[in-house]
Amino acid sequence: MLLLFCEEEEEAICVVCRESLHHRSHTVYPIEEAAQVYKVKLQKSLEHLLKEVEEVKKLVSQGLMPGVGARASGSISAAWLTLPLFTHVPSYCKETVKKKRERIVSEFGKLHRLLADEEKLLLQKLEEEEKKILLMINENLAKLVEQKSLLEELILEIKEKTQQPADRLLKDMKIILSRCEGVNLQSPKAVSVTLKENYSIPERCLGMRDMLKKFKVDVTLEPETAHPDLILSEDRKSVRRGSKKLTLSFFDNPKRFSSVPVVLGSQTFFSGRSYWEVQVGDKPEWGLGLCSESASRKGNILFSPKNGYWVLRLQNGGNYEALTSPASPLTLSVRPRRIGIFLDYEAGEISFYNVSDRSHIYTFTDKFLGNLRPLFFLGAFLGGRNAEPLVISWVRDTQGSGCIIL
Template sequence: MADTGLIEAGASAASAATALENLQVEASCSVCLEYLKEPVIIECGHNFCRACITRWWEELERDFPCPVCRKTSRYRSLRPNRQLGNMVEIAKQLQAVKRKTRDESLCPQHHEALNLFCCEDQEPVCLVCEISHAHRAHTIVPLDDAAQEYKEKLQKCLEPLEQKLQEITQCKSSEEKKPGELKRRVETRRQQIAGEFEELHRRLEEEQQLLLSRLEEEEQDILQRLRENAAQLGEQRRDLARLAAEIEGKCLQSGFEMLKDVKSTLEKCEKVKTMEVTSVSIELEKNFSSFPRQYFALRKILKQLMARCDPGPDLPDTPRRFTFYPCVLATEGFTSGRHYWEVEVGDKTHWAVGVCQDSVSRKGELTPLPETGYWRVRLWNGDKYAATTSPFTPLCIKVKPKRVGVFLDYEAGTLSFYNVTDRSHIYTFTDTFTEKLWPLFYPGIRAGRKNAAPLTIRPPTDWE
C-alpha cells in the first residue's frame, strides 16, 4: 500500500509538472519564445507580444500574415488580450513557487533532501544530519510519519482555540452592548438623585452637584475602560482568528511545509491557554454607598426646621427663570456681529461661562450641551477644566485663569474662550447659530463657602 501511495504521489507530481509546462508554453510568444508581454490577439486567434508582431509586420502595408498559421488579414488588427495577460502573470508566479519549493526542500547545510524529522529539535533533517554530532543522540523518524503525528496534534489544538474564539466573540458582543446599558443605568441613577433632592433642593444643592459630578466622572471612567477592553478583545479575537486560519492552512499543506515551522505554531497555541478574557463591570457603587443614610438623617432633622428666613421675596416662576441650576443670563442677547466680554472667575473652584440659545429649556435638570443649545467651558473640583461637548472635551490649562475672555463671531459660527491671565487660547466651538444667543454665567455650588465668590463681568483687557 505504501509503494502504491508513493507511485500515485509521484504520478500526481509529474502530472502537475506537465500541466505547469503546458501553461508556460501557452503563455509564451511564438516569435520571441519568452513570456508574452502586452499580449494581443490577431484575426486568426493567435496571440503575440505587441512589440513582436509589430516588428513582424513592420514593412508590410497589407495582407498581414500570422507567424504561426500563415493566415493573412487585410488589416493590422491588434486587440489586447488582458485575460491572457493575467494567465501569464499566474504562470510566472507558479514557476517562482516551484523554484522556491525545490530550493527549500533541500538541507541548507548538506544540500540533501529533507526526508527525515528530528523529534527533539522539531525540524526536518536530511540523512547526513541524522548521523551528524548535532542529531546523533536524537530520535529521527521519517518525515511522512512525523507529518501525520503533528497533523493530529495541530488538529487537537483547533478545538480549544475555537472555544476560546467563541468565548471572546460572545464577550465582545456583550461588551459592545454595555455602553447603552450603562447610559440607561446612569440616567436611572441621575433621576433617583434628582428625585431625592427635590424636596430639599435649596438646602442640599451643593451635595447634589457633587454627587452628579462624581457620577459623571465615574461614567466617563467606565466608558473609557469599556473602550479599552473592547479594543483588547478585538485584538485577541483577530489574533486567534489568524492563528486558527494558520493552523487550518497548515493542515492542508505538505508534510515538509507544515513541519518546517511547526514549533512556532505550537508555541502560539500554548500561549492561548493563558490568555485572559476580561469583562468590565458597570456597577455604579463608587461614591454612593453612604449616601442614603446621610440623606435620611438630614431629612429627619430638616422636618423640625421648617422656618423660612424671609418668605417675602419669592421670585415669580416665569418661563425665563432657571429653576434647577443657578444660571444667570446677560441683559443683552445677540443675533449677529462680533462680541467680546470678560468674566472675573478669581479663585473659584466651580464655574461655567458661555452662551445659550433663546429657546433652551430652563426648568428642571438640564443637559447643557451644544445639541441642546448650550456652548460652555466649565471648571469643577478646583482643577478640572472641560468644554461641555458630548462627551466632555478635557482641557489642559497650564496657568489657572483668574479672568476668562469670551469672543463670539455669530456669522462665522465660532465661540472662543481665552485665558486672560496668560493670554492663551482655551477652546473654540464651531457651529451654526440660528437663534438669539445670550451670554450665560454659572457661579457653581458654594461648597462650604470655598466657591462663594461671585462671577463678575469686567471691562475688556487692553491686549496691546
C-alpha cells in the first residue's frame, strides 16, 4: 500500500520501497502530510496568479490611457475581460482625433476654402498619426489578451490539480510550481493620444493673411466709455492704467464702466466681417474681445456670452482662458505679443489669433443680436507691473492706406 511520498522522485511509495537503496537517501513524507504541504504551496501560487489577472484588468482599463504608466490603481469588474469591451480605448483616441478634425475644418471654412490644398495635407497627416496611435494600442491589447489567456489557463490547471487525489496531485508538482514562479506580467508601453503635430494653420499659408486684410477696420477708443482710472492717448489708439483721483461726474455718465478697468471701441458692428489687432506686449493681465452695445457697464460685471461679453483673457502672466460659462482654459505654445480679432457677424463667430506665430487661439460661436463693440480690459495694476498699455496696431498695407494686417 502506497503510504509514503518521495519528494525527489515525486511519487508515492510503499514502506518496503522506503528502505530500498534507491529511496534510502531521499526525503520521504507520509503521503497525506505531503499532500497538505503542497496544497498550501498551490494555494499561494493561486493567490499570486489571481492578483496578476487583476493587474491585467487594470492595465486594460487604464494602462492605455494618455500618460498612464505600466501599473494603475483601481478595480474593474470581470466584464472587462471580454474582448469587445477593449474597444473603448481606440474610441477614446478616435474622439480626440474627431475634435481636432472638426477644429481644422472650422478654421479652413472661415477662409472660404482658400487653403483647401493645405487642409487636405494636414488632414492626411492627422489620419496617419491616428493610424500610428491605433496600431500601438492594438499591439498592446494583443499582448494583454495573450497574457490573460495564459494566466487563466494556468489558474484553471491549478484549480483542477487541487481537486485530485494525493498521488495525482503530487505528480509533476515541481513543473507546475516552476511555471507559477515564472509568471512575469509584461506591462505594455503607455500610449498617449496627445497629437504630436501642430494642426493650426501654418505661417506659410498666405491665404489667411490676404483674407484678414480684406476685412481690416480702423478701430479707435471711445473716451466716454472708459473707466475713470484709464488714460487714453491723444490719437485714441492706446490705453493704460492711471493714478488720477476719481470724481463723481465720471461715474454719472451711463456709457462709462464704473467698476472694471474697461474701455470700448468707437466702432459698432451689426453685420459683415471685421478684423483688427491689439498689441499686448508683456502685460501679465489683459482682456480683449467684443461686447453687446446693451451689455451692463455698472456694478459687478461677469464677462460671459450670456451677459453680452465675448472675451479672451490673460491672468497671472500665463493663464489664458476664453470667458465662456464656465471659463475655458487655453494652452498656447507661443506667448502672444499681439492679438488678432476677427468678427464674422452673420456666421456668429468671434475668432482670436496669435499674431506672433500666426496660430488660431479660440473661436466663440453665438447668435448675435444688435450692435457689437470692441472691448479692451486692462486688468489689475499689480503695483505697476501691469502699467504697459494696450495698443491698437496701425501699419500701412502695400497700397499705402492705413490698415491693420497680420
